[in-house]
Amino acid sequence: MSGLRAFFAGFVDRNGLPVAIYLGLAVTIWVFLLVALPQLAMLDFSFRHNLPPSKMGGPEDVYTLEQYRYFFLGSEIGGGDWNALDIGVLFKTLLAAVAVTLIDLAICYPVAYLLAHSARGAAGRLMVLALIVPFWVNEILRAFAFRILFGATGVINEAGMAMGLWSAPIDFVGEDVALYAGLSYAYILLMIFPLYNAIESLDRNQIEAARDMGASRIQVHWKVVIPYAKPGIASGSTMVFMLTAGALAAPQILGGPSNLWFTQIVYQWFNDGGNWPRGSAYAIVLLAVCIGFVMLMMRVFRVSIGAIGR
Amino acid sequence: MTKDITLDYVSVQFGDYVAVDGAHLTIQGGEFFSFLGPSGCGKTTLLRCISGFQEPTAGQIRIGGKDMRGIGPNKRPTALIFQNLALFPLMSVADNIAFPLEVRGVDRKTRRRRADELLELIALSGQGDKRISELSGGQKQRVAIARALAVEPDILLLDEPLSALDLKLRQHMRRELRAIQKQVGLTFIYITHDQGEALTMSDRVAVMSRGRIEQVGDARAVYDQPRTAFVASFVGENNALTGRVLGRENGLSTLDLGLPAPVRVATASGPGAKLAPGAECMAFVRPEALRPCAPDAPNAFPATVIREEFEGAQRHLVLETPGPGPAAGPAAGPAAPRELRMTLVNDDRDAAFGPGAAISVGFAPDMACALPPGELASA
């Protein structure tokens, strides 16, 4: 606490009182009002029964694990078996998010490397601009555009058939190609910039030194660039993974009829089901599983939480 | 081990800018060879050509008689030590040194053994598990050398490797580098803008200016028999006097340097011998070659002491003498005063004069040289 006070005093000294007060307020509002409070409200909801408004605060309004039990075991009528459907969807969602993350990583690494170490001046700025501008188009519009692009009479099918690559329209939407493409595209910037930042700060001489000492190009990347860029890879992957797992619009619009995204179940509970406590519990489960998974991956790849902030 | 490196009219052009201009020389296997020149003269570019990071736009580089065109840096018998060392900060000292072996698929045990041997060579035994950031500047330097030696190159290329160190350490590392070179018997190609480094360590030095190689020779030749005005003014301190050749006989040229009387300078060989009577020229007299003398001694001329810089063992006197300065041609007229520097040993009892004194100074004809006029090194 005294450390905090000393820090604050030092900060006031350096930046003046108004700036310090503004920053203090902004951080407090950010942390409490926008981050902590809503999450706590959700957490609170998730431990309650779904009661009509008239009974809220009444004797039946007690804490319960019912909503979580439902996620794991399903309705009581089911007979106490695992709730295979919802758990399955959760797993599928996680797997898909991992896949999207890997796709983005595979696409972004070479681009970020080129941007950082080959593209000079105007060419580099142009590349960055080309990456950013498409994101001025809003997410829904982009998702629908992808749907048209990949549709039975979409540009890709028409072109493929015109070139004779395939004869009948391929159902890209049904096969989830459109979904993966759309999601990969949606969060690509969140992968590219951390990667670019990390790689850009790597001393070019290190790459040349490795080459000079006999390393092949692949070895240079594997042994020098990637270990160096690991914090950037971790932070980009974490963001893409989290946002993909939590995406709603793209799965809704681009997902095949058989493919359910876990967020869609959450949405259904909140909206169609009108069951906010259950929706909250599902959302909390998603959050917890995602955080757990990210932590596990960071353990496996030996990245510290602090490194991600860089 | 004894692979010669031949640069055959190597040029490098970046757009319109010529960074290296027709470098033509042979470096013998086992030699400690330095490229010396001011910053921006193309030294690094030339070194990058030898190491394979840069393809010459013209000319050919041969190592051991083999044309290096199209051969990548990882396939050449060279190892480059970068100006900033480029050690891998995420690897331990031993892993850094063993990196060249690792990428060649050498097994862990052999790698470790070789790293230990090299650590011993650079006097860092037992420090293999340290992180790079835990080493001092001089130790990092030595690790970079060990890592380069692990490649088992025939030629070690060093790009101003000592420039980041402080003066004391730099002088210590000079001796150490030279000792390591003797011990491993490799060819060292060394780049520096520091003439002290180049002169003390090298078997031979190539002096460069604006992408051109001005002169190649051992330290003495470059210092005592400069072949261009640039070399004369860049290597060591020198007084430059512009003037005109009056005549030449018996290897001695008589020059009009705007002094009260003509002076005689030895031009037995070198470019000075080709200066015909009437030609414009530059004469160079080293501060230590300039001596106080009697007014009627040969090559004597009057001067006024303006300033004294006392340096312990030596003292430097800044003198003023009338005549055209080094930059202005003879056309600038004879009256402009110019400054000359004279260095005296501190126990010079005959020269007990200070600022303001009007004295006579002179030099022996063979302690000066006459060269065609040319660009001087900027101070």
Ligand SMILES: Nc1ncnc2c1ncn2[C@@H]1O[C@H](COP(=O)(O)OP(=O)(O)O)[C@@H](O)[C@H]1O
């Ligand atoms: N890749 C490059 N593109 C354009 N100009 C370059 C490049 N590399 C070096 N130069 C130019 O060539 C000249 C010589 O550079 P360099 O060889 O690094 O000099 P030195 O090592 O002697 O200080 C400099 O003027 C530099 O700006």
Ligand SMILES: [Mg+2]
């Ligand atoms: Mg350089």
